Amino acid sequence: MNSSDLKMFAAFVSQRMEMSESEWFIKPESINNVFNPVSSLPAGSEKKTLYKKKEDIIYQNKPDSSLEPHTGKTVGNDSITAQNPLEELYEAVHGCTRCQLGLTRNKFVFGDGNPQADILFIGEAPGADEDKQGLPFVGRAGKLLTKMIEAIKLKREDVYIGNILKCRPPGNRDPKPEEIEKCEQILIRQIEIIKPEIICAIGRISGQTLLRTKSSLSSLRGKLHDYHGVKLIVIYHPAALLRNPGLKPAAWEDMKFLRREYDGMEL
Numbered sequence: 001m002n003s004s005d006l007k008m009f010a011a012f013v014s015q016r017m018e019m020s021e022s023e024w025f026i027k028p029e030s031i032n033n034v035f036n037p038v039s040s041l042p043a044g045s046e047k048k049t050l051y052k053k054k055e056d057i058i059y060q061n062k063p064d065s066s067l068e069p070h071t072g073k074t075v076g077n078d079s080i081t082a083q084n085p086l087e088e089l090y091e092a093v094h095g096c097t098r099c100q101l102g103l104t105r106n107k108f109v110f111g112d113g114n115p116q117a118d119i120l121f122i123g124e125a126p127g128a129d130e131d132k133q134g135l136p137f138v139g140r141a142g143k144l145l146t147k148m149i150e151a152i153k154l155k156r157e158d159v160y161i162g163n164i165l166k167c168r169p170p171g172n173r174d175p176k177p178e179e180i181e182k183c184e185q186i187l188i189r190q191i192e193i194i195k196p197e198i199i200c201a202i203g204r205i206s207g208q209t210l211l212r213t214k215s216s217l218s219s220l221r222g223k224l225h226d227y228h229g230v231k232l233i234v235i236y237h238p239a240a241l242l243r244n245p246g247l248k249p250a251a252w253e254d255m256k257f258l259r260r261e262y263d264g265m266e267l
């Protein structure tokens, strides 16, 4: 074993000890980057370092419509290889068992959509349908979310959709603080890569979690917030609209506010 092999082996062992479980990551150096994105930055530099302008993104080959949905992985074109940072991130974390949810999930739900999206929708966690399919917002609520996006004259493929937690909490219970603390690091890396213009937190728990507040949904909606230097708004969760259709007029106001804050379009 040469010194380079030894170094790699030491990194693996160190990672195993840190993770306290049996998952082996394909790229040991990547996982360290994923789970220490903010702490490794000099104080006060998060915004500047985490959220570069879109034009600073360098793709060897620009992603196109042949992307696989959940990873941004490029298929069907040999000249376009694994240069997509979202794919690299997926490869690094899709076997994660940093919290107990990694042991009970059926499928890891990374996220889905345009890896260069201007608008990033973030829910709290996958539900039963998402856990089965490995894709976010694919059940009844997901279909309604697609309609809400189309109502503001965008397509679902234009945006990126993800969750704070990548694994389903059993019984759809609320995420626990320790789960959020561990999993949000992946989300922060996704935001760093996608560099959205605006984040749309879907529902009360997503808004409260991202903004570290206990404020009510009604007090969070209709306002512009800040999440690590990115504009953030909070909207009704489509599941709430399915339970209570009377909320739909207010939800429409949320979506119009999103479009207005994104590019000034009045609907």
Ligand code: SF4
Binding pocket: 096, 097, 098, 099, 100, 101, 102, 103, 165, 166, 167, 179, 182, 183
């Ligand atoms: S919820 Fe997040 S931190 Fe927990 S196992 Fe799944 S990916 Fe890892």
